[in-house]
Amino acid sequence: xxxxxxxxxxxxxxxxxxxxxxxxxxxxxxxxxxxxxxxxxxxxxxxxxxxxxxxxxxxxxxxxxxxxxxxxxxxxxxxxxxxxxxxxxxxxxxxxxxxxxxxxxxxxxxxxxxxxxxxxxxxxxxxxxxxxxxxxxxxxxxxxxxxxxxxxxxxxxxxxxxxxxxxxxxxxxxxxxxxxxxxxxxxxxxxxxxxxxxxxxxxxxxxxxxxxxxxxxxxxxxxxxxxxxxxxxxxxxxxxxxxxxxxxxxxxxxxxxxxxxxxxxxxxxxxxxxxxxxxxxxxxxxxxxxxxxxxxxxxxxxxxxxxxxxxxxxxxxxxxxxx
Numbered sequence: 001x002x003x004x005x006x007x008x009x010x011x012x013x014x015x016x017x018x019x020x021x022x023x024x025x026x027x028x029x030x031x032x033x034x035x036x037x038x039x040x041x042x043x044x045x046x047x048x049x050x051x052x053x054x055x056x057x058x059x060x061x062x063x064x065x066x067x068x069x070x071x072x073x074x075x076x077x078x079x080x081x082x083x084x085x086x087x088x089x090x091x092x093x094x095x096x097x098x099x100x101x102x103x104x105x106x107x108x109x110x111x112x113x114x115x116x117x118x119x120x121x122x123x124x125x126x127x128x129x130x131x132x133x134x135x136x137x138x139x140x141x142x143x144x145x146x147x148x149x150x151x152x153x154x155x156x157x158x159x160x161x162x163x164x165x166x167x168x169x170x171x172x173x174x175x176x177x178x179x180x181x182x183x184x185x186x187x188x189x190x191x192x193x194x195x196x197x198x199x200x201x202x203x204x205x206x207x208x209x210x211x212x213x214x215x216x217x218x219x220x221x222x223x224x225x226x227x228x229x230x231x232x233x234x235x236x237x238x239x240x241x242x243x244x245x246x247x248x249x250x251x252x253x254x255x256x257x258x259x260x261x262x263x264x265x266x267x268x269x270x271x272x273x274x275x276x277x278x279x280x281x282x283x284x285x286x287x288x289x290x291x292x293x294x295x296x297x298x299x300x301x302x303x304x305x306x307x308x309x310x311x312x313x314x315x316x317x318x319x320x321x322x323x
Contacts, residue, residue, distance in 0.1 A: 003051055003079060004051070006052050006285075008022060008023070008055075008285070009288075009292065010022070012269065013181075013182060014207055014208050014209025015181065016156075016181050016209055018087055018123060019055075020055065020087055020269050021053060021054045022263055022270060022271065022288060023270065023271055023273055023285070023288055024056040024057070024211065024270040024271065025046070025054050025058065025272070025273075025275055026272040026273050026275065027058060027063065027069075027071070027072045027275075028064070028068055030046075030063075030071035030075075030276055031063040031064015031065070031068030031069075033064050033068070034276070035276075039071065042071040042074065042075055045275055045276055045278055046076060047078065049275060049281045050086065052281060052282075055086050056087045056089070057076065057086060058090075058211075059072045060090055060094065060126075061095055061116075062094040062095055065096035066096070066112075069090060070117075072088075073118040073119070076088070083119070083120075088119060088123055089122060089123060089124035089125070089182075089184075089211075090117065090124075090126070091125070091127070091128035092125060092126070092146075093105070093106060093109070093128045093133060093142065094129050099132045101137055103142065103144070106127075106142055106145050106149075110125060114154065121153055121154055121156065123157060124155065124156070124181070124182055125149065125154070125157075125159070127142050127159070129161060129162050130161070130167055130171070131164050131167050135171060138160070143171075157182060158180055159180065159184055160182075161184040162185075163188075163315075164315075164318060165188060165195060165196065168183050168185070168199065169199070172202075180206075181208065182209040182210075183208055184272075185199075185210070185211070185212055185213070186212065186213035186218075187214045187217050187315070188212070189271075190217050191258050191304060191305065192217055192220065192221065192239075194313065195313050197267075200267045200268075204267070209269050210267065210268050210269055211268070211271075213271070214272070215263075215273065216255060216273075218230060220232060220237060221243070221244065221258040222254065223244050225240070225241055231316040232314075233311075233316070235311055235314070239310065239311045243307045246303060250300060252297065252300050255287075256287045257296075257297060259271070259273065259284065259287045260287055260291045261296070261301065263287075264291065264296060
């Protein structure tokens with residue numbers, strides 16, 4: 001059975017040969033992380049994303065204490081399309097019960113993930129939020145264990161994820177070229193913080209694909225603002241709130257502007273956005289299509305950038321409950 005797919009821009013991912021949709025499906029909300037999501041809605045959301053041309057799905061055993069992987073697995077299975085029609089990334093090393101980047105744990109982890117996802121392999125297996133582990137262990141133990149899983153065909157490619165950008169250079173400078181295929185960075189390529197851009201030439205030089213997540217800065221660039229526990233400074237929170245209010249006063253949505261800003265840089269292969277309803281998929285896809293057809297709303301963007309200028313590129317320390 002085939003599902004008629006709308007066209008979406010596909011971008012090459014480093015040297016992997018994979019071509020990923022410019023918007024990727026962040027499946028953490030399917031784990032009811034931000035409120036309950038029924039199975040029927042999860043399945044419908046995955047289907048709608050696929051129908052709209054999204055071919056890249058990202059999850060982790062940490063999201064919703066394994067629930068995200070289970071829900072995504074059900075959604076993908078229900079598509080009844082060839083496995084090669086979609087690209088799946090999951091992660092290892094971070095779990096509801098804590099962090100464990102040992103070779104033994106990550107080796108067991110992929111088998112558990114494949115069972116929940118109802119897949120024979122994943123396309124990318126990331127070490128999840130490596131700043132919470134020992135980076136030397138990641139280099140000397142975790143990544144070699146992932147290379148073994150790659151040889152066994154359980155994952156096609158290997159990635160690393162985390163918040164501070166210096167973790168990527170630390171690891172990539174210490175592993176043989178071509179060992180790490182992809183990095184996933186979050187909250188560093190958006191209208192309030194674009195520091196990832198400084199790292200792109202280095203990553204390109206290493207042949208490493210770049211995925212960026214959380215273009216809305218974990219909720220700061222929304223009308224309702226970030227969650228209570230958001231680790232940003234009061235100044236950053238209030239500047240984002242002012243920017244959102246300014247957009248609203250002009251009849252614009254800051255979420256759309258923020259997503260389009262992140263999508264406009266084609267050096268970033270895919271921008272991951274959390275989705276847990278058909279309407280969210282439609283809204284995100286509409287933002288992509290509008291960017292392709294009409295381009296950015298440069299006037300509103302300039303005004304928002306001016307509001308955010310005093311807090312530009314301000315980040316926060318990695319907090320344990322961040323995502």
